[in-house]
Amino acid sequence: MSDTIASSSGQLATLRVHAADNVRVALKDLPAGTRVVDDGRELRLTEPVRHKHKFSLADLATGDAVIMYGVTVGRATCPIPAGTAISVANTEHSTASTTPQARRGQWHAPDVTAFAGATFEGFHRPDGKVGTANVWLVVPLVFCENRNIEVLRQCVADALGEDPYRDYKRMARELLHGKRDEAREIAAVERLFPNVDGVRFLSHTLGCGGTDDDAQALCQLLAGYICHPNVAGATVLSLGCQKAQIEMLKAAVAERDPQGLRPVHYLEQQASTSEEALIREALTTIFDGLAVADRIERTPAPLSALTLGVECGGSDGFSGLSANPLVGAVVDRLVALGGSGMLSEFPELCGVEHELMVRCRDDSVAERFRALMEAYQRHAAQVGADFSMNPSPGNIRDGLITDAMKSAGAAKKGGDSPVVDVLDYTEPQSRAGLSLLCTPGNDVESTTALAGSGANLILFTTGLGTPTGNPITPVLKIASNSELAARMADVIDFDAGPIIRGEASIDELAERLLQLCIDTASGRYRPHAVRLAQYDFIPWKRGVSL
Structure with missing residues (x-):
């Protein structure tokens, strides 16, 4: 700039x-x-x-x-x-008739001297991966178990004295009774497991009533969460008769953890003697798991163990000018340091496919990207939708004249480094560098997928504001403008507004944001999404959502 x-x-x-x-x-x-x-x-x-x-x-x-x-x-x-x-x-709009600006093998990595030898304090797992958090996961295989998941969530929060909604509950009592109810005050207690970041409870609407492919995709996604470096172990609840069977999930977990290094407990309600017995057994696995997870302490890890997932939502006309290029500059720096990034939201990449293809490290990676983009467009067509090649009137009023201009702004979150791999939905990230991940444009579905494929830190840009978070991966919110950063200070973690005011360059802020990423990965900074328990999880039902 x-x-x-x-x-x-x-x-x-x-x-x-x-x-x-x-x-x-x-x-x-x-x-x-x-x-x-x-x-x-x-x-x-x-x-x-x-x-x-x-x-x-x-x-x-x-x-x-x-x-x-x-x-x-x-x-x-x-x-x-x-x-x-x-x-x-x-x-x-014109891309097919133009020569791409990027060239394979011609990326100029940014200067990362300031971060040479830098480390973060992470949780080292037996498989060699490193977590930025340490949580125990509780997972339903089917929506029929959502009620039991909620029972467990409330019971665990009460037992640990770590109810994230404590202040809001006090607010509700004061509004109803007109004064502070000392007798019902919920007191915080000393943390019993200081090395554990908490228990995370997933819920969803899938697992039965859909296609075999839906059930397989759900099991693959859940396996990605169970085997995530931020997860110490998991408790899985199954009804028993649903389409997404325990054996399917076990097979998906075994693909990612062939040595069985991650403790996973599978409980089936239809095989239990009673609901009380099921809840008791589940609570036992959770508390025993927390005790084991608490033995792991944060120790130094190289920045090459970091994988940044990048996402945008609630965008405005400045998102593509400040926050998105800023995040891309951070991804480039991390890649130059041996780390990784994941760029998702395939519908948002329509119009700049040619530029991304020439950034692919070889023809096979470029072909995978082309094939997945075309397959996604066919899925969309089957439900009567399409990747529009024309920006909306609102986009045009905001200066986004062509679809490629709009998409280029969204794609800029991935920086300029070579694309080393292209992943289909639920596939785990395995190559260091920048990967493209096939997801819809829906904010939470895409963020859910980024964590499922291994992102251990997510950077989320927004111009209008959003409370989105993730159950297992810390999410940092970057505002495109300072007005939003001030108005939603309890949601926003970083302000990219100085870029559009000419007060700071992208390079200057990229170094500050990368340091914030290191502090977050080390547990020294807690993102607002974590503080507010914004643990959003929505699996993608393929072919339905764009």
């Missing part, structure tokens, strides 16, 4: 997101004649440019590529003089 930006008022008012871009973004409404300096070259706007909209930095001829985020986002449909606003009148 260039830092030599000026306007006629002397304020920083425009932004070039990537060094290869031939457009800049107006960060406020700019009148015609505004002076802009870009890398020492001065130009004046030929017409007014609205905030969040783009203008050309050089004369573009008909057919020339419009480049933003370092990738092709459109084609000039007529001559566009330097300083002219990019609009639907002079630019159209």
Whole structure:
């Protein structure tokens, strides 16, 4: 990003997101004649440019590529003089006829000298993986067990004195009774298992009544959670007659943990003598599991053991200008340090597939990406949907002129590093570097999938605000603008707003955010999603959700 930006008022008012871009973004409404300096070259706007909209930095001829985020986002449909606003009148979506800007094998890794030799304090597992948290997991194989899961959740919270809703319960009593009810006050007790971050309880609506593929996908997802490096062990509740059988889940777990290193307890209600017996047995496995998990302490681990999942939701017109490129810069730094990233939301990548394909490390990885994208589009067509190739009127008003421009902003969360692997839904991440993960665009379904494939820390960008979290993986929320960061300070963990105000560069904030990631992975910082017990879990019923 260039830092030599000026306007006629002397304020920083425009932004070039990537060094290869031939457009800049107006960060406020700019009148015609505004002076802009870009890398020492001065130009004046030929017409007014609205905030969040783009203008050309050089004369573009008909057919020339419009480049933003370092990738092709459109084609000039007529001559566009330097300083002219990019609009639907002079630019159209075009990728097939343009040459990708990226080149295989030509990635220039960022300078990571400041983090050379850096470590985080993690939980080392017997399989060699490292967790950023240490939780015991309680899982239902079918929705019929959700009620028992809730019973267990309340009983465990009460027994441990770690009810995350304690303050809200006190608030409700005060609202109802008009004063503080001392007799019913729930007191916090000393943590019995100081090395454990808690017990996490999943619930869902699947496991029976769907297709065989639905049952298999659920078992694969649950196996990803059970074998996750942040999970010490698990208790599984089954009714008995459902389609997603215990043996199916055991087989999925064995694929990920062939040596049986993770303790997993399977309980079947229809084989139990009573509900009370089932609950007693489940509680016993949970408390015994917590005692074992508590023996593990945090010890230093290299940053190569970190896998960042990246997600966006509740986006605004600044998300693709500040928060998303910032997260991409963090992913690039982690990859340069030997770590990994996962970019999901395949519908959000429609329009920049060609750029991602040339970033793939070899032809086989590129072919996997193409095949999965086409298969997803066929699934969507079967339910009467499609990946739209036209941005909405609201997108256009916010300056997103082409679908590729919108998608490039979303894809920027994955940075610029080579794509080393492409994963289908529920497949575990296994190669260091950046992987693409096939998920829908639905925020929680995609975040759920990122954790299921092994992300041990998730960066979630938002421009409007969202309370999304995950049961087993810490989720950091990055605001695209400072107004949101101030208004929802109890939800947002990091403010990318200084980028759009010209007060800090992406590189500067990337180093700060990477340090926050290290602090979070070490347990020194608790994300707001964890503090507020925002433990969202929604499996993807394939072919239904985009």
